[in-house]
Amino acid sequence: MEKPSPHDILEHAFAQYSDAIFRHCWFRLGNRESAKDLVQDVFARTWDYLMAGNEIDNMRAFLYRVAHNLVVNARIRTQPVSLEDTIESDRSREPSEDNRQAAYAKLEVEQALERLSQVNPAHTEVIVLRYIDGMAVKDIAELLSISENAASVRIHRALEALRDIIPHTP
């Protein structure tokens, strides 16, 4: 069987994983547009890697690793948005509504993002990897270059932190 061309490999990877990588970036950054920029960067870098004559055995793991590194870089460059700022921006859009009530009543994914972003970034990272990307603890450990035990502990602590943020979380 003829070996697929790098273009075919990239196209197939895009069709298969672009949504997952987008979700990962979106939930880590909390901004849809920045997430789309990152998805573009992830696949562009993957192309450059293939063009340098390298081969990729596990495309999914490779894409997540590139995305993870880009998110970390993007985080360093951008300032975090506080809950107060979020409520303040809601107030400017909906002047007559009680701020906090409006913030919580808008129970959409954006709200979930805002809440998750209140968790320590390292906690958000493992929550996204474990529950949104559906990664196994072993894969998370490998991606973050930590032991499986350390990954489990981090997930456990992240869930504890999350319980303080989301109402009715036992």
Next chain:
Amino acid sequence: MKQFEELIDQARSQTLSPGEKTALWTEIERHTHGHPARIRRGTVRRLSPYLFSHPFRYAAATALAISLVLVSVAEAALPGDILYPVKIQVTERIAASVSPTPRAKAAVQTALIERRLKEAEQVIERSSKDRVPPDEAVVAELTERVAKHVKAAHEKIGEIQQEDPETAVEASSELKVAIGSHKSALADIEEGNGSEDNADIVGLNTVLDEAASSTDVLQNDIEEDLEIQASSTVIRIASERIERLDGRIERAKSRIERVGNADQARKAARRIAEAETLADDARKRVSEKQREGLMDLIDSAESLAGSVELLKPDRPRNDGPDQEKGPASSNDIPDAIHSSSDHLPDSSNDIPSLLNASSSDTEGI
């Protein structure tokens, strides 16, 4: 934990829209065209160790050594020197022909323009030292070559523009800088030598002026292209979003009918009216191709419609006699914060309990 589960469930269902996917893939493909394969280390065949075992090995080795010496000495040759044709016909032709992409070819042409202009500067300086006017034929040849390289560079930049206008802007800027800096250098030399009246130098200057202005025109053309591309992308995305927004406003309207509390319903109706006004304004801007502030308008309208969509319906649709009763008392409106989980679709059966998941994650700690 149900609320968190539902949030995660919602989150997992988020995807790129088909339009977003197409736009992203177009950009990625553009990147792939601009970044072809690099030569891999080890893929270039090495010279055979048996090459020089041929009976004529000494002759071959000598010829190769002479060629290398000639080529390297020719690099410093000026027009009129014996080795100048070697420089022009061998080394520069090879450099131009092995450039793999239009971007690299444009860069080579820019480098060649710089070389010719540097040579012109050296010829003028040398003649000034000898207190003789520069050789007219030499300057004319250099002028002609500069014009030829400018034309070739423009052609290559035009090719790049078809594929990647941003890179084309980069290439034309390089060309502009090269021409501009050598124009100033030539002017300084002329001023120092008092050679403004020399017809051949004036000819070279005229070619440079024309090159600078035609490169300007080319760059403006590419930048306009870029602007049009960016503008049409924003307008297309905005149109798609307005279409979705209309659906959202309709859903929000139907939600108002099911809100029992009159105060809440009034507030919701006002928000819907506001969202409709913003959507109309956005539609108008799309038709007029005005992209400034367009996405902000749609964001605000979506936010307003979204907040109404999320209101808790405290009575079923078409509930007949109940609607006649008027608004429910304020006691009937649960706190939005605590009720938010109740009005979401129950999908807890679809995803494993996060509590269970978390305990399994942390097993063995």
